[in-house]
Amino acid sequence: MGVAATTRHCIFCEIVHGAGEASICYQDDRAIAFMDIQPVNAGHVLIVPREHFETLSDVPHALAMHLFDVALRLGPVVRKLSGSPDLNVVVNSGEAAGQDVFHHHVHLIPRRPDDGFDVPLPFSGSQMPDRTLLDAMAARIIGELHDPVKRTSREQPASLGA
Numbered sequence: 113m114g115v116a117a118t119t120r121h122c123i124f125c126e127i128v129h130g131a132g133e134a135s136i137c138y139q140d141d142r143a144i145a146f147m148d149i150q151p152v153n154a155g156h157v158l159i160v161p162r163e164h165f166e167t168l169s170d171v172p173h174a175l176a177m178h179l180f181d182v183a184l185r186l187g188p189v190v191r192k193l194s195g196s197p198d199l200n201v202v203v204n205s206g207e208a209a210g211q212d213v214f215h216h217h218v219h220l221i222p223r224r225p226d227d228g229f230d231v232p233l234p235f236s237g238s239q240m241p242d243r244t245l246l247d248a249m250a251a252r253i254i255g256e257l258h259d260p261v262k263r264t265s266r267e268q269p270a271s272l273g274a
Contacts, residue, residue: 124215128162142175143182148219152229155194155222159183166214168205183218196222200231 126132128144137157138145148156159182165171171179187199202219204210223229256262 120214122164122213122215124158124160124213124217125164128160138182138186140182142178145182145186152221153194153196153224153227155190155196155220157186157190157220159186159218159220161216165216167211168203168216171216179216179218183220186220190220190222194222196224198223200229202231 123132127134127146134146136144136146138159141162143159143161145157145159148158159179161171161175161179163175165175168176183201187201191197191199200219200221200223202221203216204212204219205216221229
């Protein structure tokens, strides 16, 4: 069991281990993908690591990249077969972010004009902060990324022009 193993019931673990019902469309030794049972549109796919990790922050870097690679491979196929011109790739990480199954997963959501689903960005409730606040947060992020004391094995050095 992976980092942040939980005592909660996990339907995705059941699916991974063959005990849950699912319409599987992809699988390999690290990931499984299946059709969402409450799809936004026909063709809505979930990509799940075989090992249980609750949120994105728990997933090892290499596995997160593998899941994204699977999404990149499945995306064009989902768009073609669903007849949808566009696609959302969505990760809800944590309860406040809308995650309701606490086994990390990636949504591939085929999109059609006027399908009624909305991920409104920019968020209508936000206001653009003063540029100095944006610059200050950017500087803090760069500082955290380049702090050799705080860097973990999961983080990769970044060249952000700092």
